[in-house]
Amino acid sequence: MKRSATAIWKGSGKEGTGTLSTQSTVLNNTQYSFNSRFAEGIGTNPEELIAAAHSGCFTMKLSFSLNEAGFTADEINTQCAITFENGALVESHLTVKAKVPGIDAAIFQECAKDAELNCPISKVLNTKITMEAELIS
Template sequence: MITRTATARYEGMGKSGKGWVSTQSGVLKDQRYGFNTRFENEPGTNPEELIAAAHASCFTMALSFALANAGVNDGTLETEARVKLDQDGAGFKVSRSDLRLRASVPGIDDEQLRRLADEAKQGCPISKLLNAEMNLEVETTTPAA
């Protein structure tokens, strides 16, 4: 079993409060977050952005391993995840995560890439964690010769 940790601190309450989030790896160290970074686009991060980063990176890595297992050793995968936050009664919920994959992978046809991408979407641990609708859009490009 592997355990990873992150910590969040919030000082003050509600809209006037300010928070900081840090990760075990140190990639995030006292990164600012709060109402203004979540709902008003002030500099800093927010939980949905962090979920989007986790989902994009998890899916992309899962697909890279699936492609390697299929004998593909070269190419580029780039995934954008868009996590939607919707009002849910008096509160909010993450309602969906849309993945958009741009792939340049020589030696594999579009049908096989799409099948492997769909399997990676279903199988990556972050996909399994999310209790939200998920969509996947795949765009392939021809590798430069």
Template sequence: MEKHATAVWKGSLKEGGGTLNSQSGALSNLGYTFATRFEGGKGTNPEELIGAAHAGCYAMFLSALMSGEGIVPESIEATSTIALDPTTEGGPTVKTAHLVVKVKAPTDEGKIRELADKAKAGCPISKLLNATVTMELAVL
């Protein structure tokens, strides 16, 4: 299975801008700029999109692991914060991905923690990231 997205950038780094489009059409001419990435401007940026991909992948993978154990989660909320260090020698570098996870499910906390840790290590996007992936878990 392969999926793709396309970025088109026009102009210089600080004055230019780009658009993002995804194969599915979920992203359609989604704009991004230097300001949206490095200055908190309104709009998206690659790190935010990686965070969304990571959070979505993690939640699905944890659900799969739980389902494999006969546990149907009522809800899994995952937030992935991607930390970009713009001062890294050689150019900006993603240093960490931190997951904050809230799980509501009909099982004991120990089992949820065990499966949550397996999902953190096994989620395909976690594997893709060449960064330290950390996590906080709240069992509701």
């Protein structure tokens, strides 16, 4: 399986503008710029997209890990915060809240840790990855 995306940039780094498009067309000439990346401009940015990818990938991996342990989540809500400092991604922090009927808290933490370490996006990121996982009823 291969997935693709395309970035087009016109102009200088600070004053220029760009668009991002994905193979699925979920992003289709979506605007990004210096301001959407480093200020509060309109559009998306690479770090926001990495946060979306990491939260989505982790959540799906956690669902599979729970299934392997014999449980099915009613809901998993994962927020990912990417920290970008001095031109580098220095941390990806996952905050997880999950409703999983009948699961023991220790088993839930094991499944969450497995997902943190083994989701494909975690594996590709060369940064500190931290997580808080909360089992809610």
